[in-house]
Amino acid sequence: MTTIQLYDATLRDGMGGGGLSLTADEKVRVVHQLDALGVDLIEAGFPSSNPKEQQLFELLSRERLDHAEVVAFGMTRRRGVTAAQDDGLRVLVGSFAPVCTLVGKSSVVHVERVVRVTREENLAMIAESIAFLVAQGKRAILDAEHFFDGWRGDPGYAIDCVRAAADAGAERVVLCDTNGGSLPHEIAQATAAVGIALPGVALGIHCHDDTDCAVANTLAAVGAGATQVQGTINGIGERTGNANLLSIIANLQLKLGHRVVTDHQLARLTETGHFVDELLNRAPNPFQPYVGKHAFAHKAGLHAAGVRTDASTFEQIDPALVGNRRDLLVSELAGRATVSEKARDLGLEVDAAHVIERVKELEHQGYSFETADGSFELLLRKEAGAYEPLFRLESWRCIVEQRADGKVETEATIKIFVDGERYVRTAEGNGPVNALDRALRDALTEIHPHLADLELVNFKVRILDETKGTGAITRVLLDTSDGAGQVWGSIGLNENVIAASWQALVDSLERAMQPAPAGT
Ligand SMILES: [Zn+2]
Incomplete structure (x- = not known):
């Protein structure tokens, strides 16, 4: 059976979904999850579209992955310049990523009306950009944008675009249903036709879920000869989302007999889905196929x-x-x-x-x-009986005061015992967590100076409405960085948001005090 390559677009296309954002550190954690899941290619974004992306590529260049390769994403050259002069392509060449995916137009309407270049110039933009990357030692993939819309309007030209990339040395061309408006039978027909017109060209498929068919469309393309599937974890993405890579993996492996991951990796599917949702501070969808909490519920x-x-x-x-x-x-x-x-x-x-x-x-x-x-x-x-509390709490207190001019001041006081000695500290902060953190660390760094290097990088609050009992419970998730590349998460739960934050804060500092694990 043909090998199907798994291509994850969560960190780039997936982030187009409303209200979704991850820090560079969080993205690194997602990359490791994807690697453990057995994903082949991970699209990390454009290496310099903003400082956050730059930081991400810098971090990723130092990470060691077991299997996956990082992909840098960019566009074909602008019109009127050579590929070598194009700033975007030069950034891609300068990135550590071994694989570059370029998005290029393949629909006449977009070429003529949106980019406003001739059909020939668009083909040259594709061919020269791919050839340039390949000459610079990169493996290149073309994402043929609006391919299926282009196919409906002018199939011959859509195929010319794919051919231009393949002839220029692209290792694969990905047919994109960018508007997400296609249905499985259309995807199958078009993909099969490209396969017949361009035998030997490796094809991929990139679908959006606007017709609620993204996964079905992806499988239809595989049935018609595509050998790379692109998707995002939990199907997050612009509008109604991208094809859900988790469902694609399960369907390919369990229904269609493709061996895309090991059994052990397949068993990580649920954890991966929940992990990404938790990082995004989204409640996991309990009705999500395969991985949802209710996917195998039996009520009746x-x-x-x-x-x-x-x-x-x-x-x-x-x-x-x-x-x-x-x-x-x-x-x-x-x-x-x-x-x-x-x-x-x-x-x-x-x-x-x-x-x-x-x-x-x-x-x-x-x-x-x-x-x-x-x-x-x-x-x-x-x-395991291997736990020593960092301190003993006498009390903490937090005062938040808003003045007539609108200014909000927060002050926290903590009273704790460390090694039998009592510490009382007060600190101000831009909010309760910040003030408590300052007061606590002010006391603790006297004995444990390295706690000063810690940085609270993320603070997420969710009201849990699903809990039984009386009041709503507030859940706080805190991510802490040791300033040397290690990030860990901690959790606090309470009816009071500040108490929940305190609990997460204490866990985070106590975790920082634990001995480094043996081995790697
Ligand atoms: Zn897309």
């Missing part, structure tokens, strides 16, 4: 009884294959093996079954450990 009595007798009667697949479970809590999915593995990495010995019980309890209250790896590590240490 008859179903539940059927499942108990023979699961295959009411389940399309065994949920464990994709790392999901029958309507259970999220981290429970991680399972015993993962818990044992994480504990081993930290040089700890724990009773995995007991840890899972504990996590289950906490998740029931509203905790979530997908991105709160720092808090999870502390939990493991507590379970």
Whole structure:
């Protein structure tokens, strides 16, 4: 069977979705998740569209990945300049990424009305840009933008664009349903026709979900000969989103018999989906196929009884294959093996079954450990009896005052004991968390100077409405950087947002004090 290449566009195209944003550090964490999932190519963005992207490429150039390769994304040269003179292409050449994807026009309407160049000039823009990158030692991919719209208007020209890229040395041409308006039968017809017109040219497919068919369209293209699938985790992206790479992977592997990832990697599908949602501070969609919390839920009595007798009667697949479970809590999915593995990495010995019980309890209250790896590590240490609190709390207090001129001032006071000695510290800050952090660290850095290097890089608050019981619970997720490339997450939960923040803050500092794990 043909090998299908997995191409993730979460960090570039996926970020086009409304209200979505990740810091450079968070993107690095996503890259490692994608690598562990078995994704072949990871599109990181344009290496210098803004300081954040520049920082991302700088960080990524130092990361070691097991399998995946990083792709830099740019455009074909502008009109009226040579490829070598084009600033954008020069940035791509200067990037460490071994693969570059260029977006180029393949629809006559766009060429003539939007870019306003002749058909010939557009073909030259494609060919020269690809040839330039290849001559500079890059592997080049063309994303043929608006391909299917172009195909409907002038199929001959759309094919000319693909041919121009292939002849110039592109290793692959990706047919893009940029407007997302196509249906599976159209995608299949067009892809098959390109395959016949240009035998030997490796094709890819990039779909958007405007007709609710992005995954189906992607599979249709694979059926018609495409050998690279592009998508984003959970289908995030502009408008209604991109094709959901998680569903594509599951369908290719479990329904169509393509071996795109290992079984072990396939079992990471659910965790990966939740991980990205948590970083984006989105509640994971419980109804998402394969990875959603309800994807294998059985509410009706008859179903539940059927499942108990023979699961295959009411389940399309065994949920464990994709790392999901029958309507259970999220981290429970991680399972015993993962818990044992994480504990081993930290040089700890724990009773995995007991840890899972504990996590289950906490998740029931509203905790979530997908991105709160720092808090999870502390939990493991507590379970292993290898935990020492950083201090003993007497009290903390926080005063927020708004003046008549609109200015808001925050002051925090903490009273703690460290090694039997009492510390009382007060600090001001731009908000409660900042003020508490300053006061706490003011005391602690006297004994632990390296805590001064820590930086709170992210602070996310979500009101959990799904919890049972009385008041709404506030959940705070905090990301902390040690200033040397390590980032960890911590979590706090309380009816009071400041108390939840305090808890996450303390976890974050305590995590910073833990010995480095043995090995790598
Ligand atoms: Zn797109």
